[in-house]
Amino acid sequence: MAAESDKGPAMIEAEWWEYDSLDELSDAVAGDVGFIIDSAVEARNASLIAVPGGTTGPAVFAKLAKQKLPWKRVTVIPTDDRLVAVDNDLSNVREIARAFLPTGARVIPIVSGGAEDVRAAGNAADARLQDLPWPPDLVWLGMGADGHTASIFSGPDLQAALDAPKARRAIGVTPDPLPPEAPVARVTLTRAAILSARTILITITGDQKRQVLEQAIADGQSSKLPIGRVLAEVEQPIDIHWAP
């Protein structure tokens, strides 16, 4: 059973959903995302969703993909990706394609390979996203223990990702320090692109990340963490799904 509690301060309407296990979280999140897709297709005959990389979000993909949904009308993009070839273990879109291509959904990569110039890769990702019907029905985010979200990381490109103009959908970034689990440059949705979503949902696990996220929300604009800086400008209510 999910326990619900409201831990966000007045500024950020964040609703926390707590589960006993990642498996329970997956059932609930797959159901919520399925509902978002269904409603979008009913309203607009198409749905665009942006889904996270890493491990926690992708743990939900299999349950989501099993649902009977109008998948042929669905486009799935990564919220961010690493500048690696699409067959590389670190590729986010590789996992996304593996999970969703069998459903009949369209999966659109935002990087075209490794060893690209980071700025050029960001421009190419942005150009590709400009071709899609916007805004996304859902931007589903993960968060690292260092407080990054999507690939908005501390480092020289943080401000550019946060302050990119409204029309800019993606940007190239080099995290500093490079995250040990995937020490490569990235492309990411900008803060403006994340905030443009009709719905924002976050999945995280573990006590450490929970503390980091609670603190970032409490700090709001004054947060030093990327997730705090992103959420401080959120106007829609957000759902945070947590499991130990």
Ligand SMILES: O=C(O)[C@H](O)[C@@H](O)[C@H](O)[C@H](O)COP(=O)(O)O
């Ligand atoms: O490409 C990435 O690294 C991600 O999209 C990133 O934002 C991820 O969601 C978090 O790092 C959480 O990752 P875990 O769930 O693996 O901790």
